[in-house]
Amino acid sequence: MSRGPGRVDAVAGARSTPVRTCIGCRERAAKSELVRxxxxxxxxxxxxxxxxxxxxxxxxxxxxxxxxSCFQLAVRRKAFSRALRAREALTSTPVGDHLTSPRTEIATEIATVIDRQETGAGSS
Known part of the structure; x- marks a missing residue:
């Protein structure tokens, strides 16, 4: 059940979670799954x-x-400047460095495992 823009109820009566759109792939996801x-x-x-x-x-x-992959799509589409309404082109190097750091990769893997456990995906 949808509750206005930006919020989605997973189960009737459940607390709604903020939803945002990825500037790379343009898919909607929970705010907690994305990097601001x-x-x-x-x-x-x-x-x-x-x-x-x-x-x-x-x-x-x-x-x-x-x-x-989403980072590369955002760079190719010049989405950073557009989404942030910047008057000039922005370099995206700090974002790329953050995404390729070992700490970020580990956090992403942990989030994926937790998400699978919560949704029951991947269980036999």
């Missing part, structure tokens, strides 16, 4: 799309699945 991206600066001080894993940075945010 905001405008910040890169190592040289230029404007850049930077990850906000805690979701606490001020300003407009965009969301992205923590996968290299």
């Amino acid at each position: 991206i905001v405008i910040g600066t890169d190592a040289t001080g230029r404007p850049a799309a930077v990850p906000d894993p805690g979701g606490t940075a001020p300003g407009r945010g965009a969301h992205l699945h923590p996968t290299t």
Whole structure:
């Protein structure tokens, strides 16, 4: 059952969870499954799309699945500048670095295992 834009009830009577659209693949997913991206600066001080894993940075945010395929789609489509309504092109290097770091890959694998356990997928 849908409860307005951005919220979906998994089960009638269950608490709704925020839903966001990935700027890479354009699929809707729970906010907790995506990484928030905001405008910040890169190592040289230029404007850049930077990850906000805690979701606490001020300003407009965009969301992205923590996968290299969604990241590459977003780069190819120039989605970072558009989604963040930036006046100039943004470098996406900080996001790519975050997604390829070993810590992020482990967190993604853990989230996938937890999601499978909760949905019952992959069990015999």
